[in-house]
Amino acid sequence: MADAIETNQLRKVFGDYAAVKGLTLQVKQSEVFGFLGPNGAGKTTSMKMLLGLIAPTSGEASLLGKPIGYREAMSRVGFLPEHFRFQEWLTADEFLLLHGQLLGMKKDDLQQRRDELLERVGLTPFRKKHLRTFSKGMLQRVGLAQALLNRPALVFLDEPTSGLDPVGRRLVRDVIREVRAQGTSVFLNSHLLSEIEVTCDRVGFIQHGEVVRVLDLASLSNGQTSVTIRVSNLGAESLNGLSQWGREIQMDGEFVHMIVAADTVLPEVTRYLVSQNAEVYSITPNRTSLEDIFIETVGKDGGL
Amino acid sequence: MSAISIIGRLTFREAIRRRIMLAGLVLGIAFVILFSIGTHFIFGQIARNTAVNMPSQMAANVMMAETTNGFLMMGLYAATFLSVAMAALLGADTLAGEINSGTIQTIATKPIRRADVVLGKWLGFAWLLGLYVLLMCGGIVLSVFIQRGHIPQNLWIGLGLIYMEAIVIMTITLMLSAAFPALATGGIVFGLYGLSFIGGWIEEIGAALQSDTAIKVGIITSLINPSESLWKRAVFEMQSPIMNMFWGSPFASASVPSLLMMGYAFLYLLVVLFVAVRIFQNRDL
Numbered sequence: 406m407a408d409a410i411e412t413n414q415l416r417k418v419f420g421d422y423a424a425v426k427g428l429t430l431q432v433k434q435s436e437v438f439g440f441l442g443p444n445g446a447g448k449t450t451s452m453k454m455l456l457g458l459i460a461p462t463s464g465e466a467s468l469l470g471k472p473i474g475y476r477e478a479m480s481r482v483g484f485l486p487e488h489f490r491f492q493e494w495l496t497a498d499e500f501l502l503l504h505g506q507l508l509g510m511k512k513d514d515l516q517q518r519r520d521e522l523l524e525r526v527g528l529t530p531f532r533k534k535h536l537r538t539f540s541k542g543m544l545q546r547v548g549l550a551q552a553l554l555n556r557p558a559l560v561f562l563d564e565p566t567s568g569l570d571p572v573g574r575r576l577v578r579d580v581i582r583e584v585r586a587q588g589t590s591v592f593l594n595s596h597l598l599s600e601i602e603v604t605c606d607r608v609g610f611i612q613h614g615e616v617v618r619v620l621d622l623a624s625l626s627n628g629q630t631s632v633t634i635r636v637s638n639l640g641a642e643s644l645n646g647l648s649q650w651g652r653e654i655q656m657d658g659e660f661v662h663m664i665v666a667a668d669t670v671l672p673e674v675t676r677y678l679v680s681q682n683a684e685v686y687s688i689t690p691n692r693t694s695l696e697d698i699f700i701e702t703v704g705k706d707g708g709l
Numbered sequence: 710m711s712a713i714s715i716i717g718r719l720t721f722r723e724a725i726r727r728r729i730m731l732a733g734l735v736l737g738i739a740f741v742i743l744f745s746i747g748t749h750f751i752f753g754q755i756a757r758n759t760a761v762n763m764p765s766q767m768a769a770n771v772m773m774a775e776t777t778n779g780f781l782m783m784g785l786y787a788a789t790f791l792s793v794a795m796a797a798l799l800g801a802d803t804l805a806g807e808i809n810s811g812t813i814q815t816i817a818t819k820p821i822r823r824a825d826v827v828l829g830k831w832l833g834f835a836w837l838l839g840l841y842v843l844l845m846c847g848g849i850v851l852s853v854f855i856q857r858g859h860i861p862q863n864l865w866i867g868l869g870l871i872y873m874e875a876i877v878i879m880t881i882t883l884m885l886s887a888a889f890p891a892l893a894t895g896g897i898v899f900g901l902y903g904l905s906f907i908g909g910w911i912e913e914i915g916a917a918l919q920s921d922t923a924i925k926v927g928i929i930t931s932l933i934n935p936s937e938s939l940w941k942r943a944v945f946e947m948q949s950p951i952m953n954m955f956w957g958s959p960f961a962s963a964s965v966p967s968l969l970m971m972g973y974a975f976l977y978l979l980v981v982l983f984v985a986v987r988i989f990q991n992r993d994l
Contacts, residue, residue, distance in 0.1 A: 456818045459993040480820035490810040492719070494726040506715050507819035551815065 407470030409434055409559045409590035410455060415464035417450055417614075424450045426614035427464065434558075437581060437591040439605035439622075441598070441695075443703050447614035448594050449487060452561055455592075456484055469558055480508055483557035485548045487564045487594070493537035497528055497547050500536060501554060508555045515554070522550035526576065541568035549580065560584065563594045578604055602695045610702045618702050622695075630668050634661040635686040636678060643681040650674050659686075712821035716829020717836070724799060724837050733795050733841060740791065741848035744784045745856070751780065752856055777857045778949055784849035785871065785947075789940055792842045792875040797898045799834050800882030802891040804989060809890065813994055823990045831883055831982060838875045846871060861947040870943035870971075874936045877978055878902065881934070884985035887992065901934045909937040916964035924964060931966065935974035938966035 410432035417425040425447040432438040442448050453459040455466055457474035471478035491500060498519070505515035523529045526546040536544065545568055552560055562581075566574045581591055581604050595601055601608055602622065610618040632651070637659050644661070647654050650673065651665040665671070668690045678685050724730045755776050763769035804827070807813040816826060846868055853859055861867065881901060885894040912927020914920075931938040945965045 453814075453994070456814075458814060458817060460991070476820045476822065478820075479818060482818070484815060484818045486811055486814045488811060490812050491815065492723065492812060494723060503715070503719060504815065504819070507712065507816065507821055509820060548815075 407467070408432060409436065410438075410466070410468055410592060412455070412466035413464055415451070415454055415466050416462050417447075417454055417459060418462045423614055425454065425461075428454075428466075428611070428614070428616060430609050430616050430619065432559075432590055432592060434590055435585060435588045436607065437585050437593060437605045439601035439608035440592065440594045440611060441596070441601060441608050441699060442611035444596070446611045446703075448611055449563060450614075451611065452563055452592070452594055456482070456561060480555060481558040483552035483555060483560035485545075485552040485560075485562045485565055487567065491536055491544070491548065491551075494535060496533050496535055497523065497539075498532045500547060501550060504551045505554050510555060518554055518556075519550075522553055525580065526550045542570060542573045545569055546573065546576070549577065553580070553584065556587070557584075557589055559590045559592065561592045561594075564596070565593070566595065566597060566600060574600070598695045598699060608695070610699070612703050620698065630666075631662065631664045631691045632668075632671065632674075633687075633689045633691060634663070634674075634678070635659055635688075636661055637684045637686070639678070639681065639683040643678070643683060646677065646681070647674065650677075665690075712819075712825035713829045713832060716816075716821075716826055717832035720803070720830045720833025721836055724833070729799065730837060730841075733791075734844070737788075737791065737841070737845050737848070740787065740845070741852060744787075744849060745852040748780050748784070748853065749856060752777065773857075774859065775949060777853060777859045778861060778947075781849065781853045781859070781861060782944055782948060784853070785846055785867075785943075786940070788842075788845035788849050789871050789874060789943075792838065792845060792871065793878045793902060793936065795841055796834070796838055796875045796879035797882050797895060797902075799837060800879045800886055801895040801898065802886070803830055803834075803883065804886040805889060805891040805894055808992075808994055817994055824986045827883065827887065827986045827989050828982075831880065831985075834879050834883070835876060838879060839872060842868065842872045842875055862949070863946040867943040867947035870939045870946065873974065873978070874939040874943075877934075877936045877939065877974060877981075880978055880981045880985065884981050884988065887985050887988040902936060904930055905934040905937040908933075909941060912964045927964065928970075931970060932973070935970065935977050938970050939974055942966045942971055 408431045410430070412428050412430055415425060415428040416423065428447075428451050440448055440451070450459060454461045455468060455473055457479070461473075466473045468475070468478045469481055492503070495503065501519040501522070502515065505519065510518070520529075523532050526549055528543065528546055528550070531539070531543065536547065539547065545565065549562075549565060552562065562577075565577050569577065578600065581593070585591060591604075593601065593605060605622055607622060608620050609616050610620070639656075639661070644654065644656060647661070647663060650670045651663040654661065654663040665674070671688055671690065675685060675688060756773060759769040759772050763772060804813070807816075813826075817823060850860070850864065878898065882894060882898045885897055889897070908927045908930025911923050912931075915923020915927060942965065
């Protein structure tokens with residue numbers, strides 16, 4: 406099956422400024438791909454090129470196996486733009502109907518899908534209200550519903566949680582998980598690292614218009630997990646026994662630090678400590694945070 | 710439903726919902742009422758004067774008929790100007806505004822052609838302007854008909870040409886709106902309209918003074934923007950032959966734009982629409 410997104414040396418030059426220098430990346434089917442980078446790194450320009458809003462200066466790209474700008478592919482793509490403004494003189498109902506019609510959806514299917522999505526984003530009570538009366542968060546929700554109308558195979562979300570309260574952010578996160586489970590690929594542009602960390606399978610770091618690193622987030626916790634154990638009544642011999650699960654074992658008062666191969670060994674470690682008559686208060690895996698990697702990758706100055 | 714008709718309906722509905730049409734309608738009705746009150750008193754006074762001053766009843770009748778038609782043309786001239794202003798107002802913000810606000814992004818990423826967006830908007834505006842021109846010009850014609858029982862000759866040809874003038878201005882505006890911000894678009898459109906208007910006068914006076922150079926200047930401005938020549942042809946069609954002999958007024962045509970010029974105006978319209986589509990197709994959104 407074709408990749409959801411495939412680009413090769415995609416480049417965009419405005420005047421004598423290269424906003425995107427050479428974007429090469431692949432997003433697989435049913436994958437949530439996070440697009441990370443400092444402000445002005447070329448994230449939005451890249452996304453707009455993929456969506457056919459901006460013509461690339463050179464390079465090539467395909468969506469769902471079709472070259473970008475191909476109309477047939479766009480009927481299977483959803484898009485929630487950043488700082489979006491919609492036809493605010495429409496009601497939520499009319500707005501979704503309009504976008505469904507533009508997608509070429511059949512009337513019955515569209516009405517059913519609209520009702521379903523309004524319910525999912527919690528806007529059913531406001532469906533007859535004009536969008537100009539909506540708060541920023543409500544607009545973001547109706548925008549998300551719009552992006553999912555056609556049950557897209559690939560959905561682009563540009564800063565989907567901006568302007569949302571914690572409840573709304575949680576909603577976006579849950580919706581992303583749901584559509585991914587249904588086989589949709591998600592291309593997520595966000596500067597909220599914590600959000601990327603919990604929702605994405607992989608992230609691409611972009612800096613100065615180039616992908617500088619692609620990271621499998623699952624690998625963050627595999628092989629590199631450092632663990633902090635709060636424990637008392639632990640003898641030196643028992644402490645040495647921990648070496649069968651990890652390395653770099655250090656004791657600091659009632660805290661033991663060690664690095665384990667994967668956090669799947671932690672239950673075993675717990676059983677071992679209990680069998681050694683140690684009093685275990687807590688075991689905390691310290692995942693290397695995405696923030697650390699972000700700073701390490703783009704530098705403290707954010708690549709300015 | 711095709712994408713063009715979806716966008717067309719949306720455009721129509723937007724103008725209604727955002728009360729642009731309502732504002733135009735209220736002002737338009739006020740204009741027709743004012744015109745009716747004014748001409749009511751003027752026609753009464755002229756009728757009394759001609760009855761006293763004219764040598765014969767027939768001369769008085771001819772004078773009255775010509776005056777009536779003259780005032781009708783004046784009213785239509787103002788209605789045409791308002792229609793042109795409406796055309797420019799409707800078109801100026803449409804693409805420019807939606808590109809600027811980003812509203813266009815969710816539309817342009819749908820499985821539709823960019824040409825559908827431009828053509829749909831054009832169609833929506835063409836509908837709106839049709840209603841507006843019919844209301845404004847129809848109101849003036851009806852007012853004069855009720856007062857004097859007078860209907861100008863070739864009424865439908867005349868109204869059609871006035872409508873086409875509004876369409877030409879709207880299409881130019883749409884094209885500029887695809888390339889420039891709304892304010893710049895409005896400025897350029899009124900500039901072009903002014904150019905065509907002045908050119909029309911120069912041609913008119915040139916024809917009266919038999920200055921070929923002045924006529925050429927007029928023709929060149931008509932080639933740049935044929936909107937004024939459409940009005941002048943409309944006047945020629947609706948004006949009585951006697952009144953057409955008077956020169957030097959926008960309500961009468963001394964230098965009548967040829968049918969060739971009308972054909973040119975139609976071609977011009979198509980080319981401008983085509984260019985509007987091309988600009989929008991090649992533009993980064």
